[in-house]
Amino acid sequence: MSAEFEHRLVLVAEEIEATLAEILQIATDPPPPARLAEAMRYAVLGGGKRLRPFLVVEAARLAGGDPATAMRAGAAIELLHVYSLVHDDLPAMDDDGLRRGRPTVHKAYDEATAILVGDALQSLAFEVLADGATAEDPSIRADLVLTLAQAAGMAGMAGGQMLDLEAEGRYDAGEAQLDAAAIRQLQAMKTGALLAAAVRMGAIIGRADRDADRALAVYGEALGAAFQVADDILDIESSANAMGKATGKDAGRGKGTLVGALGLPAAKRERDRLADAAVAALADFGPEADILRAAARFSADRRS
């Protein structure tokens, strides 16, 4: 089953890559500026596990939704995710020069271009969702837009990034750190909201009944939380291995992490408990939900 999961993860990533490439080269009138279009392709194509699209596609499959709709919706959430990476990397934000081993967009181009790439990717995500080519039923399209917009906005991803920057500021000023509850809240907004939205978008595409929708919502939230604790643990452990020291990049910047707040053993227990909760949420489904169960384990146990 784990082999099947990995096989499907790669398969969906390939299809998403092709869908993204197609979306990014659609002819518009007027055409977009060459520099902007090129920088958007640079940011989007050729990388990533495409976990959020995978969750859209697999949740939609479980709920009996149209696979073509799911693929387009998966591409849309990836466009939105990439916009957030491009903006988070900016000098005024996390100031990162490398991502996936390549210069970040503001390094490969410039800051203004990176701001516009992020802005245009966000618009494009909603354009794709609202387009009749994504789903015939306009109520599915409107619901997809609403779900993604709520997850992306001030009470979701953007709000979480704001909390993260505020926590860093407090660290730099020598002030009190966030406690575990505040970090969980921050992470639920910054990372969890979009992962949970991916699963909910799949449920919308399949017009899941009330029980299935509820189960998938619980699953998505637990998976999102497990993913982020795993990230904190990875930050510590990969740094320890790669750089021979015990503090990771995030911890060293004053970013609140659950490892910092709880200690490594307790953080690992929380991660495993969250993965168990995600799997448990799918108890009423049969083997057809095994891929999503494996995705929850993968989100908690990933090595990169």
Place this chain on the structure above:
Amino acid sequence: MSAEFEHRLVLVAEEIEATLAEILQIATDPPPPARLAEAMRYAVLGGGKRLRPFLVVEAARLAGGDPATAMRAGAAIELLHVYSLVHDDLPAMDDDGLRRGRPTVHKAYDEATAILVGDALQSLAFEVLADGATAEDPSIRADLVLTLAQAAGMAGMAGGQMLDLEAEGRYDAGEAQLDAAAIRQLQAMKTGALLAAAVRMGAIIGRADRDADRALAVYGEALGAAFQVADDILDIESSANAMGKATGKDAGRGKGTLVGALGLPAAKRERDRLADAAVAALADFGPEADILRAAARFSADRRS
């Protein structure tokens, strides 16, 4: 009629202000970070003619659309417009410290907050449009999202800002300036697309028939172009009055303007011709379109 236009412009601006205030204080779970919510209100509330919402509202009225839907859609396009102002003002973009006589968001707060304010305002614009509270009919909601997203994105507003920055770069490098055709294209994307989208959104809300939709589309494009030439002229003339010199802020930066490319008299003729074209596009409507006719004159002749 001009008095009625000005009366209605103020009236709609007041209603839009109230709608925006309401949207920005809606309780979410979790709540947005206080700093982000406050900076979003700072950016959005208390200023501006609200011309884009006015066009949505008046085009919807002409097309027989629901006024409450139009007011919400008007608020959404204003949120999107304000996001673009906040990002355009950033140091890496136009580097402006003042807007409407107040410090810009990155001056009043900081750069990271300003980036997130813009990002969250864009998400919020689409959230408002997709929300069932905006229109019962999901096909209206999906069409509104699609129209606004296309106008905002790489082939619209964001693309136009990219062209503008590229033109500035060429100016700084002493390279050839844009010709009039290239400037018209740039302006159609950067400013015209959103103004035209406002009118089209009104037509969508009223489910205008094919002829009316076509007439409103021509009207919106001509109005958008007239608005921008008027802006170029205003830039020169208000600078000349206020600062006793003949070059304006935009021209002095190397931003391509039609005044620069054509000279002032020809630019004024183009502005008036475009306003005439906007009015002419509404020839098949009766006096019920007088407000929109006045809006076209206003966009061309405004003093600020």
